[in-house]
Amino acid sequence: MLYWSPMLAVVLTILSGMVMFALLDVNPAKAIHTFFVAPVSSLDGIAELFVKATPLVLIAIGLSFGFQANVWNIGAEGQLTIGALASGGLALAFYDVDTPFLLPGMMIAGVLGGMTWAAIPAFLKTRFNTNEILTSLMLTYVALLVLSYLVHGPWKDPEGMNFPESRLFHEAAQLPVILEGTRLHLGGLLALLAVAAGWVVMARHIIGFQIKVIGMAPMAASFAGFKKARIVWLSLMIGGGAAGLAGMIEISGPIGQIIPVISPGYGFTAIIVAFLGRLNPVGCLLAGCLMALTYLGGDNAQIEMNLPNAVTGVFQGMLLFFLLACDVLIRYRLRVVSKKVPEAA
Amino acid sequence: MRKLRYLTSLTGGILAAAMLVASGSALAAEKMKVGFVYVGPIGDHGWSYEHNQGRLAVENAFSDKVKTTYVEKVAEGADAARVIDKLASTGHKLIFTTSFGYMNPTLRVAKKRKNVMFEHATGFKRSNNVSTYSARFYEGRYVVGKIVGKMTKSNIIGYVGSFPIPEVIRGINATFLAARSVNPKVKIKVVWVSSWFDPGKEADAAKTLIDQGADIIMQHTDSPAPVQVAEKRGKWAVGQASDMHAFGPKAQLTAIIDNWSPYYVARTKAVLDGTWKSMDTWGGFKSGMVTLAKYNKAIPADVVALAKQTHQGIINGTIHPFAGPVKDQSGKVRVKAGEKPDDGMLAGMNFYVEGIDGSIPK
Amino acid sequence: MIPEWLVPTILTIITAATPLVFAAVGEAVAEKSGVLNLGVEGMMVIGAFAAFAVGVSSGSAILAILAGAAAGLLMALIFGVLTLYLMSNQVATGLALTIFGLGLSALLGYGFVGKTFGGLPKLDIPGISEIPVIGPIFFGQDFLVYLSVAAVIGVNWFLFKTRSGMLVRAVGENHEAAHSIGYSVTLIRLGAVLFGGAMAGLGGAYLSIVYTPLWVENMTAGRGWIALALVVFASWRPWRAFFGAYLFGGITIIQLHAQGLGIDIASQFLSMLPYLATIVVLVLISRDTTKVQLSAPACLGKNFHASG
Structure with missing residues (x-):
């Protein structure tokens, strides 16, 4: 059952998708092919899939830690933005300085930037017991406005005719491409490393164990002497750091400068990815790729079949509903094995 | 390991199921393909809507020679270059990118796709195969x-x-x-x-x-x-x-009113005639833009x-x-x-x- | 002497706040029952579309309002079935609901772009609606504004003064206990979720038939998220959500006024104010641990499964 449920979800999505396409007077078989197969039937397509999936996977893994411990950081979008600004600020400050230390420096700045932004909800939560869902969400709006201010003001490209975007980063501040002829950059490898690291910590390390215990059995955790505050900090630092790194990867990889819209909602989409991946790093990798595939499929459907962009949204929504609904099968399975119902939250 | 196995099935399942129904049969048409990239939905009744009116004018003017494609709601960031490149790699000869934020992505793709001609709206950077245009x-x-x-x-x-x-x-x-x-x-x-x-x-x-x-x-x-x-x-x-x-x-x-139709029709015609050159157009009342x-x-x-x-x-x-x-x-x-x-x-x-x-x- | 701009400004604030009041009060009920539905934006936008489409096609404002509420309710039904019966995760399902709602409304709404709707008639009591200041503000509004106030009063009464309301709160506080004394946690929660959806739909309807009587994709522009923030800001109390919505609307409008008067601050910093204010208030109300525990539903976001 555990094995079949995602399959079932996909089959259901494809079937209802076909009904939808038939209603829209579109050849269903061709539409499904255009959505799911055509985008990844070339090397370029696969590279693009990874480019799109990289920030989603990274953030989702970071968030998974918190979600397992019932720490609800939904402000990854803001943490991504501040991470991008911290690393981008460094790149602009050292504009035209050719040094191999710049990229690592930007990575560190990105991670620290994301962590700083996540530290605010962590501090408010541990010190004043303030709900982190709300503070992290509010801070996302603040971060986006900070970005807007910088890009319309002080960080505007001096030769940019007063348009709101920064200079293009010089070579030393851009992530190298790792697959010649495509846009696949070093960030893709970093995401894979994060999957491995995330898996090790979650499955083998004491921190991962503590996080899981706190999430599933808070009472037991306090008997065992795990400090709740420590876990809150840790969760938000991991989530914020991963989101900040994702921001750095976006601006120094595919974008190459600071622009008013750095992320088309990756911080929010990654929350869905984390749950689709069952809060498991390997699951996040697969779910992130699946999610990315629907975006690529959406482009493709517009180009090849003149389907409006809105179809992608509906289709994504359906796919998510079915995948989430099929959780019930997995849950029943788990119940039989362990006689205990894990709470989703 | 069971968990891992089901997870692999997640993507495997999609591919397998989709293969079953797959029957891709895109017939290569003889018509020249022209692509449009919009930042908003064509239903915004504003900026993107008017660019789409321009696209429809192109379809009307050359209904037997040209086929147009559009992609709407393309974010001005990492996504833009992907979509523009996708259009370029699927046989579109002329591509209009209709938002300022597409400037650098357009140039980047243009460098790679030298046989495709690009038209970027409201920007100021050009190259051999990238023109810019805007309205006064x-x-x-x-x-x-x-x-x-x-x-x-x-x-x-x-x-x-x-x-x-x-x-x-x-x-x-x-x-x-x-x-x-x-x-x-x-x-x-x-x-x-x-x-x-x-x-x-x-x-x-x-x-x-x-x-x-x-x-x-x-x-x-x-x-x-x-x-x-x-x-x-x-x-x-x-x-x-x-x-x-x-x-x-x-x-x-x-x-x-933004009226892109005359320009879009003229530029499409230039490509059909083989007279397209990179240039900067800033049209106003006089050109009807x-x-x-x-x-x-x-x-x-x-x-x-x-x-x-x-x-x-x-x-x-x-x-x-x-x-x-x-x-x-x-x-x-x-x-x-x-x-x-x-x-x-x-x-x-x-x-x-x-x-x-x-x-x-x- | 009353300044000339005062009344119109207050009227503008009322318009800006009303959709938020609907959505926030509805969500407060859902959350009180222990369900966190992050799909408010999706339900609102579907409500906005349905109300506008029905309004334009039928010409009837009443049908439009009903359609908005019904559409929001149907969206909530999807969410309710998934989270309450199929035990899917609430956070992820809510986000998926938003994606779905934005996509579906855009897909169905394309044909309605560029059309316009007459709007709602305003209350007009001869003699009374003309009284300076008080008249236009209290006796010159449209039906939905009064409905939003009535909803706040009604929900407040329901939640805190009736037995059924107590049950809603009980399943939100401790679903195991409520279940063990024989109440159907799932059914009570479904009711609360559906109510929340209908209210979000009404909020959307207000946007598309009164606030800006037109349909364009994504016209809610993030108001669903603001409503979610207001619920927590209000510590799940309908009246506080009401005042929060007016405060938020007020700050937005005053920010625009300040610009018109030539006050020179980067508009981004002014726009940050409502969000920062929310954080500050949150910190203030949550410092007192016992107070929060009294208002925050203990089971918020946790799925219930009647095991054994």
Whole structure:
């Protein structure tokens, strides 16, 4: 059952998708092919899939830690933005300085930037017991406005005719491409490393164990002497750091400068990815790729079949509903094995 | 390991299931393919909507020779380059990228796809296979300025701004210069909503301006909400990007309409004829890239005559909205008497002209 | 002497706040029952579309309002079935609901772009609606504004004064206990979720038939998220959500006024104010641990499964 449920979800999505396409007077078989197969039937397509999936996977893994411990950081979008600004600020400050230390420096700045932004909800939560869902969400709006201010003001490209975007980063501040002829950059490898690291910590390390215990059995955790505050900090630092790194990867990889819209909602989409991946790093990798595939499929459907962009949204929504609904099968399975119902939250 | 196995099935399942139904049979058509990339939905009734009207004009003009494709709601970031490249790699010969934020992605793709021709709207970077084009909307604003200067009773023009970029600043200045030339008492109030498109906030801004005494609402945002507010409050409005007559049949004095059709048709023809070259086009009234909607019947005949005369003067070249002397707020001369500004100065305009109150937000 | 701009400004604030009041009060009920539905934006936008489409096609404002509420309710039904019966995760399902709602409304709404709707008539009591200040503000509104106030009063009464309301709160506080004394946690929660959806739909309807009587894609522009924030800001109390919505609307409008008066601050910093204010208030109300525990539903976001 555990094995079949995602399959079932996909089959259901494809079937209802076909009904939808038939209603829209579109050849269903061709539409499904255009959505799911055509985008990844070339090397370029696969590279693009990874480019799109990289920030989603990274953030989702970071968030998974918190979600397992019932720490609800939904402000990854803001943490991504501040991470991008911290690393981008460094790149602009050292504009035209050719040094191999710049990229690592930007990575560190990105991670620290994301962590700083996540530290605010962590501090408010541990010190004043303030709900982190709300503070992290509010801070996302603040971060986006900070970005807007910088890009319309002080960080505007001096030769940019007063348009709101920064200079293009010089070579030393851009992530190298790792697959010649495509846009696949070093960030893709970093995401894979994060999957491995995330898996090790979650499955083998004491921190991962503590996080899981706190999430599933808070009472037991306090008997065992795990400090709740420590876990809150840790969760938000991991989530914020991963989101900040994702921001750095976006601006120094595919974008190459600071622009008013750095992320088309990756911080929010990654929350869905984390749950689709069952809060498991390997699951996040697969779910992130699946999610990315629907975006690529959406482009493709517009180009090849003149389907409006809105179809992608509906289709994504359906796919998510079915995948989430099929959780019930997995849950029943788990119940039989362990006689205990894990709470989703 | 069971968990891992089911997870692998997640993607495997999709591929397998999709293969079953797969029957890709895209017949390579003989028609030339032209691609369009839009930043908004074509249903925004504003910027992207008008670009899509241009695309439809291309389809109509060359229905037997050209096939068009569009991709809407493409974010100006990592996604833009992917979509543009996808169009280039699927046989599109000519690609219009219709938002400023696509400038660097377009250039990046163009470098790789040397056989494809690109047209980028509102940017300033070109290459062998990248042209740029934009419209002199300020010409429209100048004519409108004459009308609103005459029509206002309260002498306050309300202006709903999006972001303080040169394009928007230029429009405010052109409006003000024209309005002042016919009405020395007129003032302009600008409220920035920090968005190109948020009907609710645009409506709030329009209401605020009316509450502060404005009796004419102008806008440099995309939704018809401000026109609707003016209609409801019994004030005047000027439509933006599209004819917004339906939203303010009484209120709309006129509208400044983006008309990309002639340019899109001409550039497509150039590719078909093999005469396409990279160039910069900044079209206005003369080339038909900017047009005005029908004047409201309530505008007195002498004002209509003045507007028409100004319109014609701009086409003939006898009138230039920014003809010297133009001073900025500090009194510094930006365009000398008897001179006309060059396009570079216009393109990067980041000052308010003398007489406008308030300052450009930093 | 009353300044001339005062009344119109207050009227503008009322318009800006009303959709938020609907959505926030509805969500407060859902959350009180222990369900966190992050799909408010999706339900609102579908409500906005349905109300506008029905309004334009039928010409009837009443049908439009009903359609908005019904559409929001149907969206909530999807969410309710998934989270309450199929035990899917609430956070992820809510986000998926938003994606779905934005997509579906855009897909169905394309044909309605460029159309316009007459709006709602305003209350007009001869003699009374003309009284300066008080008249237009209290006796000159449209039906939905009064409905939003009535909803606040009604929900407040229901939650804190009735037995059924107590049950809603009980399943939100301790679903195991409520279940063990024989109440159907799932059914009570479904009711609360559906109510929340209908209210979000009404909020959307207000946007598309009164606030800006037109349809364009994504016209809610993030108001669903603001409503979610207001619920917590209000510590799940309907009246506080009401005042929060007016405060939020007020700050937005005053920010625009300040610009019109030429006050020189980067607009981005002004726009940050409502969000920062929310954080500050949150910190203030959550400092007192016992107070929060009294208002925050203990089971918020946790799925219930009647095991054994």
